Amino acid sequence: MPIRTNRGRAAVYRRLWGWPLRSPRHLAASIIIFVVVVVALGVIIPKVLDRKPSTPTSAGQSSTSQQGTQVGQLPSSGATLPTKLPPPSISASAAPPAADAQLIAELWAENWIKPPPDNNVDKWLAQLRPYTTEEFLAQMATIDPRNVPNKITQKVTPKKSYTSSADFEVGTNVGKVVITLVKAPDGKWRVNSYTKAD
DSSP states (O other): OOOOSHHHHHHHHHHHHHGGGSOHHHHHHHHHHHHHHHHHHHHHHHHHHHOOOOOHHHHHHHHHHHHHOOTTSOOTTOOOOOOOOOOOOOOOOBOOOOHHHHHHHHHHHHHHTOOOTTOOHHHHHHHHGGGBOHHHHHHHTTSOGGGSOOOEEEEEEEEEEBSSEEEEEEEETTEEEEEEEEEOTTSOEEEEEEEEOO
């Protein structure tokens, strides 16, 4: 029989709202039902919102746009793809010139300009070995000791210095030379190359 009076409706509403508070069992059941409803809405609503209307006109437009797009091309809608992050910088950090690096550069320069009297390459390389990397020694084996300068006219001075490498400039009788040193894995500085200064 339908409820015809406001008082009757209020009584029904009071019974509905009061039902969870009648016992701990009713309260627990109400909480469980509430949580289930909230979770269900949280799952269903995003799916409904993400759905795109599939009308015949949009389907036709999408098929024509797909025909015009080749593999490997960006779509013509102006969408942008995420770009790759730039590679990490490998440039060395600047640092004050190390005293032991300068000492190695000075010792190398002194032995470099003083080949043995007989210009024996092996003896010359042997006196440079303590101050030179093995890779650079192999390159220097092709140099004739008679072609190197024979006098230092300006002492070794730092030019550029980093945490793992350093450049020192030295004046010779045939011009200025830049000596490049690198820090070996054992922490010792070694000459890795030399070039004519600009």
